[in-house]
Each structure stands twice: as structure tokens, then as C-alpha cells.
Amino acid sequence: MKLKGKTVLVTGASRGIGRAVAEAAAAEGASLLLHFSQNGEAAEKLCASLPGSGHRSIQADFARSEDVELLAKQILANHSCPDVLVNNAGVFQEHPPLITTFEDWKRCWDETLAVNLSAPAHLSYFFGRAMAERGDGRIVNVSSRGAFRGEPEAPAYGASKAGMNSMGQSLA
Numbered sequence: 001m002k003l004k005g006k007t008v009l010v011t012g013a014s015r016g017i018g019r020a021v022a023e024a025a026a027a028e029g030a031s032l033l034l035h036f037s038q039n040g041e042a043a044e045k046l047c048a049s050l051p052g053s054g055h056r057s058i059q060a061d062f063a064r065s066e067d068v069e070l071l072a073k074q075i076l077a078n079h080s081c082p083d084v085l086v087n088n089a090g091v092f093q094e095h096p097p098l099i100t101t102f103e104d105w106k107r108c109w110d111e112t113l114a115v116n117l118s119a120p121a122h123l124s125y126f127f128g129r130a131m132a133e134r135g136d137g138r139i140v141n142v143s144s145r146g147a148f149r150g151e152p153e154a155p156a157y158g159a160s161k162a163g164m165n166s167m168g169q170s171l172a
């Protein structure tokens with residue numbers, strides 16, 4: 001029970017890796033704040049299935065920076081600062097440069113950077129400051145091998161994860 005009494009915020013907890021992280025954290029005694037974007041039903045089901053108590057789900061579309069700010073402010077106002085922030089939510093959209101229209105190319109870059117890089121940066125801003133004030137806290141960024149080897153079919157994804165790694169180094 002290494003996380004007993006701790007609150008863990010996992011972004012993108014409705015499925016995949018985020019869901020697995022949430023389940024593992026709950027098994028270690030943590031109370032979970034389960035962020036989701038579209039998949040509220042799955043987040044609610046996960047919330048109800050986790051062991052322990054105090055779990056809650058919370059919605060935000062990270063493509064919209066105002067949603068990210070609202071989420072952080074709501075959590076700080078209602079639940080206080082989580083002990084651990086796991087920046088996991090992410091999108092992977094293919095947009096090979098030689099066959100993608102500029103309109104789609106631009107949309108992929110804007111959305112990918114907003115969700116994969118700017119949202120983790122903004123959440124780190126709000127919760128990192130609260131953690132520093134409290135004198136304790138952890139931020140975990142879920143990156144990708146694409147940060148190191150590039151992603152020829154999804155260059156914005158590789159760039160977003162390389163940016164996330166640099167952001168983590170800077171904030172640490």
C-alpha cells in the first residue's frame with residue numbers, strides 16, 4: 001500500500017495505459033482522480049470498479065486550453081492538489097507529409113501539440129506550483145520512443161513527445 005492516503009490524478013484514464021495506471025495506483029491504496037475526454041461511461045465504470053474510496057472522474061477536452069485551465073482550477077478548489085499527476089492522455093494521428101493536405105496537416109499539428117504537450121505543461125504549471133508550495137509531489141510524464149527516433153507517419157506526435165521530455169527536464 002505504497003500510495004495509501006495519496007491522491008493520484010491520471011489524465012486519459014478512461015482506457016489503455018491510463019486505465020492500467022489508475023488500477024495499479026488504486027491497488028496501492030491511492031484515491032484516484034480519473035480524467036477523461038469523450039468516454040465518460042468508461043471512466044464512470046472504472047471509478048465504480050476500483051478498490052478503496054474517494055475516487056472521482058472529471059472531464060476535459062485538452063484540445064481546448066480553457067478546458068485544461070478549468071480542470072486544474074476545479075481540482076485545486078474542490079479536492080486540493082493531487083500528490084501525483086500522471087500526464088498520460090495523448091493522441092496519435094497519422095499525417096504523412098507527402099500525401100496530407102495542408103488543412104489536415106495543420107489540424108493534426110494543432111491538436112497533437114495541444115493535447116500531448118500544452119495540456120501537460122499547463123497542468124504541470126498549476127499542480128507543480130501547488131506541490132512546490134506544499135513541499136511535496138510527483139509529476140509523471142508518459143512519453144514515447146517516438147521522441148527519440150522520430151515518427152515519419154506522425155511527425156507532430158514525435159515532436160510533441162520530444163517536447164514533453166524537454167519540458168520534464170526543464171521543470172525538474
Ligand SMILES: NC(=O)c1ccc[n+]([C@@H]2O[C@H](COP(=O)([O-])OP(=O)(O)OC[C@H]3O[C@@H](n4cnc5c(N)ncnc54)[C@H](OP(=O)(O)O)[C@@H]3O)[C@@H](O)[C@H]2O)c1
Pocket residue numbers: 011012013014015016017018035036037038039040060061062063087088089090091092115142143144145
Ligand atoms: N499504446 C502505445 O503503444 C503507446 C506507446 C508509447 C507511448 N504511448 C503513450 O501513452 C499514453 C496512453 O496511450 P494509450 O495507447 O493508452 O492511449 P489510448 O488508449 O488511445 O487512450 C487515450 C486517452 O487519452 C484521452 N484523450 C484523447 N484525446 C483527448 C483530448 N482531446 N483531451 C483529453 N484527453 C484525451 C482519451 O480519453 P477518452 O477516451 O475519454 O476520449 C483516453 O483516455 C499516450 O500519451 C501515448 O502517447 C502509448
